[in-house]
Amino acid sequence: MNVKVRSPRFGIAGLAAFAVAATVALGTPAYADNYPSKPVTLVVPYKAGGSTETMARVYAKALEKELGQPVIVKTRPGGGGAVGATVVAKSAPDGYTLLFAAATALLWPPLTLNVEYTPDSFRWVGSITEYQQALISTPDKPYKTFDQLIAHAKKNPGMNFADQSALSRAFINYIGKKEGIKWTAIPTKGGGEMVPFLLGGKVDVAWSGGVHQKFGDKMHVLASFNATRLAQSPDAPSLKEIYGISMPSYAVIVVPKGTPDDIAGKIEAALQRAGKDKAFDDIVSNKLKFPNQFIGSEKLNQLVKEMIEGLNTVIAATKG
Amino acid sequence: MIIDQLLAGFAGALAPLNLVFMAIGVALGIVVGILPGLGSVTALSILIPITFYMDPLVAIAFLVGVNKGGTSGGAVPAILLNAPGTPEAAATALDGHPMAKKGKPVKAMKTALYSSVFGDTISDILLILLAAPFAAFALRFGPAEFTAIVLFSFTLIAGLSGHSLIKGIIAAFFGLFLSTIGLDPVDSSSRMTFDIVELYDGISLNALAIGVLALSSVIQQIFVMRRDGNGAQAGTWQNFDREANKLKPAEFWSRWPTLVRSAFIGSGVGMLPGLGVSLAAFLGYGSAKRASKTPEKFGTGHGEGIMATEAANSAVVGANLVPTIALGIPGNIAAALIIGAFMIHGVVPGPFMIEQHGELIYGIFASMLICNAFHLLIGRVGINIWGYITRVPKTIVLPVVIVLCIVGVYVPTQSLFDVGLMLAFAGLGFVMRNTGFSIVCFVIGFLLGPMFETSLRQTMLMYKSDFTILLSSPIALIFVLLTIFSLWRFARRG
Amino acid sequence: MTGAHHKQIITGASVVLIATVGVLWLIPSQTVTTATGENDLSPSLVPHISMGMCLLLGLLYTVQSWRDGRRAGAEATPELEDSGDVDEAPRSVVGLILDLAVWIASSTATMLIIPHVGFIVTGTILLAGWLVFAGVRSVWIVAAVSLGLPVLLDRLCWYALTVQLP
Structure with a gap:
């Protein structure tokens, strides 16, 4: 197709071509059909x-x-x-x-x-x-539920949690703020770094974007960051139930x-x-x-x- | 028991289709690895979709082949053109290129290939033996231990600074400074990004490495040819002497302590997630130079330098599957891609992988060992082909490499911003080459800087600024002592 | 004082200059200087230390070169180019700046035209330019390589790697 529109001398042909080009650019039904x-x-x-x-x-x-x-x-x-x-x-x-x-x-x-x-x-x-975003921990810890974790953290200030982004850090800090807990964010570069930190006992709790589901009973979920409970962990409450907020998932x-x-x-x-x-x-x-x-x-x-x-x-x- | 399972694995791995795909994989890996900027990671991410319709064992064996070939291919441009396409081959160029200039390019490539295969084989054997017991050991490594390891790496590498220690250290600190560009690892505030979104994750290592290592060397050579001014003659390689390019087995094996040392360094680095292939290569080279009775020979075309580097960087390939299989976490990006491939083929990598899919895993182990044989074979044939490059005048090859570098940087991220960065770093590298600043030190500073800062700050946060952890953790203590010992020896030598 | 020493002094002074700009302007204006918590370091600490060390060592190096130069006097001491990575003979400062200018011009041109005319055209121009610059005098070779290679690479990337070059 000739869509060169260099000079007005092309007259009608040029105009027609221009019109075709313009309609193509704007996206007409004809275009959507293709x-x-x-x-x-x-x-x-x-x-x-x-x-x-x-x-x-x-x-x-x-x-x-x-x-x-x-x-x-x-x-x-x-x-x-x-x-x-x-x-x-x-x-x-x-x-x-x-x-x-x-x-x-x-x-x-x-x-x-x-x-x-x-x-x-x-x-x-x-x-x-x-994404199955959760607050997770390991079974060897004294707290098994979210409530127990909060009670434990109030008595033991300075617990470490692993986050994977500024967003996950903000959410865990939000929990701390609401409950009056002092805990420390340990930044990690993602699941690959978080997993050994958590399993090796370097951090107490961690944010997970779903990687915990590969680890069966070696990790357990304390709470869901999603708007609803996680299908794999129906017993753990969601943050929405507790604080009325949730992390986009x-x-x-x-x-x-x-x-x-x-x-x-x-x-x-x-x-x-x-x-x-x-x-x-x-x-x-x-x-x-x-x-x-x-x-x-x-x-x-x-x-x-x-x-x-x-x-x-x-x-x-x-x-x- | 392992032997039984492994034999069963071989039975599956020796299927003709599997063998064919492994060979193709190794060959593709080598070819992609030779192009500057493209290595195993690019090759894997492009080829994974092709494996969708393959049988799981064939698919993974194919990708393992690609990974192995990709890591050793990088040595070829480093040796022939002094243009390492990846930082892991940077130390190969230090001795490989001088050797090639002496008229022994084929010997240098043979040395590199055999060392690669050797390191890789040791690493695979360690993988097979250690994958299961490793899990418990790996969990002892936390930020404090990593801080100590990185500190030690810094001192070991001080020996690579060339004749001027001051300039070497300046180069390393400048590299460290550039590595801080991007979002802060802890509070995510921006650092020297000028609000350019492409800089939020920092300067791309690929762009920096190709620019400063490979491209700057290419333009340097072009300018030198032009200044020397005798046209085509300046552009050809020296006469090729078959006899000088033979590598006698006795000569190769007489360096076995270096090979074994590097193979273990590479395997160790590979097993710990996050350290990376390049660090293994530099550590291998640095420690071989340290241990040598004739360290002054390094950098002049000494075969041992090539062996130390290539054995170490290839040894990472097998070992970085150890954390994958033991814990389900990737040892590096290449391993992360293989994890993705596992998932596509119905295997969820994680602590239960060997229990649930033992047959497949041992089939893969067997395939890895077979792949090494292919690697040796195909790599050896390849050397004859690459040898022909030396017959083309450099006046043609070098400008072609400039364009290849541009393509090589563009392909993995498809970002013109990275191409611009690479061109700028080529200029910087060119200036550094001509004013005597060590480029290797610069790259190491850039590579280790973020590891050091992040681990240190994680340590401080985790242990509330209590540094006695560096002494109370046995692993950290070992590395702290090694650091002190290394500094002491360095000071004494002068 | 020999030319080599002049070059060393200029090198050292350039390092000092760059590091000073970094420490005094770039880092303070582009980073957050306060730490978030009691156990954290401020984001500007590591940049400051690294640039500060460059500044100190750069000063040291400049002074050292100046003193060496004075001691050497008019004697033309053969200069050892001091790095493992450098395998070429040293060159003059002016020559270096000229070479660098050629490279900067070529890169700037590349980056300016590549978004508009695409890889194939840019690659052809770039290759032809550098082939001639490197000393290839045969028109046929220049034409064949610079026209053929970019097209080949473009097609290869598309079919083999499914990557569309710009």
Whole structure:
């Protein structure tokens, strides 16, 4: 197709070409009908090798079948997800660049760091699963439940807890603030560092993003950071029950703001169907032991509002 | 009992399909490893999706092959072009390139390959024997122990500073300074990031290492060729002498203490999560130089230097699966990717892995040992092929490497920001080369800095600033004493 | 005083200059200087120590070179280039700055055009430039390598690694 519009002398032909180009750029129904006509990129804003990246690789295969185009997984690690999120926020809103990340990566950095995106920079298409975030400990400790832990911590100030991010630290400090407990945050670089610290007795309790489920009875859950109790540990209360706050737990797929409705709709439908893929279901439900549960854009947008409110409460309470 | 299980493992591992894929894996790993900037990690993350439809044993054996090949491939550009594509091959270049310049590039590559395979084999054997009992031991390592280990590493590496100790230390501190850029490890406040989001996780090691180690060396060589000015002649390698490039078995094995020492250093580093392949390589080189009766020979094309480095960095490959299998935690990023592959193939890595999937695990152990044989074979064939590179004039090869470096840095993170960083660090490396600052010290400072700061601050928080932990923990105490001993010896030598 | 000593003094002075800027301006303006808790170090401590050591050692080195230079007087002492990594002969300060300028110009140009014209075009220009600079005089070789390689790499990355070069 001739879309060169160099000079007005091209007259009607030029204008027509320009019009075609303009409509293509704005995304008309005709364009959405063709979607996807080229490979789709799925950005994972974490280092290769984590549970999110593993999930994304399997999911991309399933999505490929639904969309009929290759789905390429790109990792853009950095800043707890902020680098990848920035890249996607700035990319063209044409449905060819998707972001697969923890909701926290989109919500938390804009509140605490100087980043070039906000939760509104994205169109939240769907949530695939929930991270099983928990406050965990080992069975050799004298406290077996969350209440016992609080009582123990009040009597023994200066306990150590392992966090994995500024966000998890803020939440555990929030508990400390509410209960009047003094405890020390030990920063760790993730599950790989937290596990030996906890099993080796270097820390008393730890935040876990779900890795504890691989360790059977060697670790046990004291409380859930999610809005609900964890499926694997129904006896441990959730923070929502105790303090009315929860940590955003959803693994979401978003596209840049301004993506046309019908393309976003197509993606949402494909996401939902891809979630039923056998290989994906196996890795999520049986290996990671995460719930394989799809949440559509409508409900997700409500949840996003609640999550932002919750995070602001925690920030306000733990500041100063 | 282990023998029985291992024999059963061999029965499965010797299946023809498995053998074919292992060989392909090793070959792919070597090829990818040779490209600057691309190593095992990139190769693994790209190839894992391909294994989706394979049988679990074949898939993991294939990836193990890739990992093994990828770690040794990096030695080739280090030797031929003085352009190590990864920091783990930086110490290989120190002796490998001078040896190649003396007209023995093939000998240098052979030395590197055989040492790699040797270190790797020792490491695999340790893995098979130690995977189970290791779990309890590993848990004794906490921040205090890591602080002591990193302190000791600093002193061991002081010997790598070249002739000017002052400049070596300046370079190391400057590397340390650059490593603090990014978000603070404890309170997540930003440090010298100028609010650039790409800097929040710090300067990418890959960009820094390729720029300062490989690319700066390439532009240095181009400028020198231009200044010497005799065109094509300056650009060719010296005449190739078959006789000088033979590596006699007696010559190789006479250095066995170095090989064994490096293999154990590499295995030890590999078993402890978070220390990394590059540290193993530098420690191997540093300690061999320390132990040598003729340390002045190091850096002049001494085979022992190549052996010490390559045996150590390859020994990490097998051993870093020890924490994976014993505890379900990755020894490094390559192991993290293999964990991902395990999960995709229905095995959840963790403390129950050997119990639940013993057959598969022993099949993998057997495959690792078989892979080493392939590695030797394919690597040896490869050397003949890489030998042909030496016939192409350097005037063509070097500019090509500039473009390869750009691609190599771009591919893993797909970030142009990293490409820019690499080009800038090439400039810095170029200046350092010409003013006599040790680039190796600079890279080590950058590498060890964050480990040291994070472990130290974790220790202070954990033990409430009570430093007696460094003396009351037996492991920490050993390393503190070694540090003092090492400093004392250094001071005495002068 | 020999040229080599001049070069050492200039090197030392540059280190001092960079470190001073770091200690006095960069670190205080770009880090939080207070620690969060009683058992934590302030985020600016390690940067300060590392840059401070560079400053001190840089000063020491400058003074040392100056004294060595005075002692050597007009004698042309052969200079030992002092690092294990350096395998080339020392060069003059002016030559070094000129070479560096060439590199900076080439890198800046690369980074400026690559987002607009993509890898293949940038790679071709860059390769052709450096091939000629390195001393390849055959037009055919320059053309073949600089046109062929970027295209080959681009296709290879796409098909083998599923990575789209810019």
